[in-house]
Amino acid sequence: MTMNYAKRMERMQSSEIRELLKLTARPDIISFAGGLPAPELFPVEEIAKVSHDLVLKEGQQLLQYAASEGRPSLRAKIADRMLAKYHTEIDKDAILITTGSQQCLDFVGKMFLDPGDVVLCESPSYLGALNAFNAYEPDFIEVPTDDGGLIPAELDKILANNKKCKFIYVIPDFQNPTGRTWSLERRKEFMEVINKYNLPVVEDNPYGELRYEGEILPSLTSMDTKGLVMFLGTFSKVFCPGLRLGWVAGKDKSVIDEFVKIKQSADLHTSNFDQGVVDAFMDTYDLDAHVQKIVALYKHRRDVIIKAMEDEFPAGVEWTHPEGGLFLWVTVPEGCSASKVFHKCIEMKVAAVIGDAFYPNEKTDRSMRINFSNMPDDKIIEGIKRMGQAIKECL
């Protein structure tokens, strides 16, 4: 039978991008296309021990249905951590634990979007967020960016001329896909514009703790005086993504209460086991020390990949220099087609994500996203060498 689906199904991730991503997953390819953490750093033995002890200690409660809001002691730890890491004071009751922060993105769409509403985002922006919002049939307006991230004056112009904007989605720290970070000045200017128009903000912060150099900057949420900002966090990048654990938090508890209603109908609650394991790990071991190991490794890999690009990429190719996170952004010279480079790369058994996947409207055919967190040095160097060759052949 051909099913009569809802209209939104026509807008779920385009088959074109799905097919391109499939190409990058072939096992014989050196792939910079993913976004996977380095699994060799997962604290396997520690997790085995805390899981065992936790189930024995509180099995009947741990394995039972639980509150939609999440495990109280874990919510308290998240509140403490947001204060310590991002100077962000949050009431622990204004935190909802979710099945990864991808679930928060889906909930934001569900909570705010009627068909035809407008979502603002950085240009380019995270593909997974665009897909999540797309299911609720919005239009997108892309806010221009430069090397310093989103340009507040451009946002102001857009908001002056458009009344249907429901929220803006941003990643101020080590953005996916570009690796860019907003300066403190930019953050302040941004909040001025937001406050002027009372525009809700979704601040996605999956990578903030993975800073290799410089100081962690205050979150937008910490600057929020009106309850406009929703902060999305996750344990996927500082701990393990196979446990699906994210959260949404905000200054205005009534907004989080609406998220809780959505959570109840979406999946009742996040895995109680996963929540307990992270909670018990943080009681028993030092998560900060673990994060420092990740930071040291990714910093090293960033240095290796940038050195390789300097050595192998032809003149005219540009790339970002992330101060943290998992990604950087390569721009090929004018007149060179990134999609041509992509297909040449696949021929040469190396892959990245084609940059146009990250633009909801504009297509530039000039860029690629590169992930460097998940690969040993020799593969990074060999992969970039092949990519450099592919670019040269497309010039």
Add this chain to the structure above:
Amino acid sequence: MTMNYAKRMERMQSSEIRELLKLTARPDIISFAGGLPAPELFPVEEIAKVSHDLVLKEGQQLLQYAASEGRPSLRAKIADRMLAKYHTEIDKDAILITTGSQQCLDFVGKMFLDPGDVVLCESPSYLGALNAFNAYEPDFIEVPTDDGGLIPAELDKILANNKKCKFIYVIPDFQNPTGRTWSLERRKEFMEVINKYNLPVVEDNPYGELRYEGEILPSLTSMDTKGLVMFLGTFSKVFCPGLRLGWVAGKDKSVIDEFVKIKQSADLHTSNFDQGVVDAFMDTYDLDAHVQKIVALYKHRRDVIIKAMEDEFPAGVEWTHPEGGLFLWVTVPEGCSASKVFHKCIEMKVAAVIGDAFYPNEKTDRSMRINFSNMPDDKIIEGIKRMGQAIKECL
């Protein structure tokens, strides 16, 4: 700030029902309002052991991002189990593992419903499903039922006069809230009507294995010749709900592929840890033997509660006799108000869910849902005694 939410937020679970449910959760109350499995049967020591061994054995892969479809070896086990338990042959690749089967309900709404589309359901039906669908702004049409479940001839009449029906949601085995089960004859008649109109069917089967007497009946899915039926299953009632693990399966893999697209944008994938734990448990221990313990205990509790009702409830009160599952349905005599009984019960420190919560449109004020899986005998007997007294005072 007052946020400008999407229209659907007005339709999320009514505050009236939320407030009533809160009353039932007071710690001093004997509550038949929940739907919790008996935690004393959770295989705590076994889970502690398999968790520990599993993380040590395959930690790096287990704790990493994983495929949206779910753990391959667990999907294969689910396919085997559907064949063994429900005579239902399913390709293991036509199974998507979800964050509890509540997530399947949300996905069904997302996949099929534009605002104003029609959802058909049994009258009454499961509150959690109605809430999940409600987020996608449908209208509901209730199909009349009798002691044997949904009446196929009534469904035929509705479908003859309504072209906007997108799917029907049913629970043929030990239905929530009534505890009723459809006979084999009813199932066949139902499938004839469905095939006549090519109506998609959501067959929710959380309790099917918990049959205390008689033979397990074939699922609707096993009778599906056109790829119209989506089967929703869960480990919450046969294993533990704190691990959030459900699935959707069907004869037509292309339908499950659409669910996978939704899964990717909703939460990427279900907890890999939870999936591994159930999978490893089934490799190491005998899940069937575990289910038999649950069946024996719930059968005993059903017998205790029905005996108590016979002893304590006044003449004219009726109740269902479930052959399995966790719930039964009490109907008070004509002229007696169930909501009056509910409030009198709360005064007397006993609770059930008021039946009207399970009707999307019709309100009868005559019924209550009673859960009996989660309470020792003495509390069951004392609770029913109080409830009988409350009913008597309201007659």
